[in-house]
Amino acid sequence: xxxxxxxxxxLVIATSLAVAQTTRDPRPxxxxxxxPLAFDSEHIRLDIIGDSVxxxxxxxxxxxxxxxxxPPLMYPFPDDSLMGGFRMIxxxxxAWHDSVSAPVRWEDVPGTNAVRMWLPGCAADTIVTDVxxxxxxxxxxxxxxxxxxxxxxxxxxxxSFDIQLxxxxxxxxxxxxxxxxxxxxxxxxxxxxxxxxDRDIMVRWRE
Numbered sequence: 110x111x112x113x114x115x116x117x118x119x120l121v122i123a124t125s126l127a128v129a130q131t132t133r134d135p136r137p138x139x140x141x142x143x144x145p146l147a148f149d150s151e152h153i154r155l156d157i158i159g160d161s162v163x164x165x166x167x168x169x170x171x172x173x174x175x176x177x178x179x180p181p182l183m184y185p186f187p188d189d190s191l192m193g194g195f196r197m198i199x200x201x202x203x204a205w206h207d208s209v210s211a212p213v214r215w216e217d218v219p220g221t222n223a224v225r226m227w228l229p230g231c232a233a234d235t236i237v238t239d240v241x242x243x244x245x246x247x248x249x250x251x252x253x254x255x256x257x258x259x260x261x262x263x264x265x266x267x268x269s270f271d272i273q274l275x276x277x278x279x280x281x282x283x284x285x286x287x288x289x290x291x292x293x294x295x296x297x298x299x300x301x302x303x304x305x306x307d308r309d310i311m312v313r314w315r316e
Contacts, residue, residue, distance in 0.1 A: 145179060147171040150267040155251055157275050162251055166240045169205070172231035179230060184215070185223035186244065187254050193245025197224055200240045204233035213238065253310035264305035272297045274314050284311040
């Protein structure tokens, strides 16, 4: 089965996601300001491996009320004509700077391009959710949705994105100013603070 390059956004409640996609109102979303989690930062790595993209994502969240039960959350994937099906590999949650993690349960949401996730209750003031998934690759193109950051009602403190292209691939378009890194050939990075983007992460390349 061919997998294709795509991207994910972090956990967004379905109703808030719909609001973010239909308006660019910069005012805080009052629903999300009362939500028990605040989305602080993210680190995303997209590895193009053969005919698939493997996404390793880490999301840092602040708990507004430790021990408070968390409602189910949605992890949606982009609806893009160049993108195919996704496959979740793993999801887990841990306290900040803690190596011990707890599994996160998820299930597909019928009729949507998303999974529903149940995070364990907050055991610390700051938690990290780690997700790994793969997505089908139809073309030399990858996209990671970041514009729904607005659904959380505040910019991210920090965001970093690493893209590993196939060996010898030549990038022909980035939607943000990615730069080559010293971490290895064909790897590119973009970092930002106070991140409230108006476009998604996107890369095209030729081989």
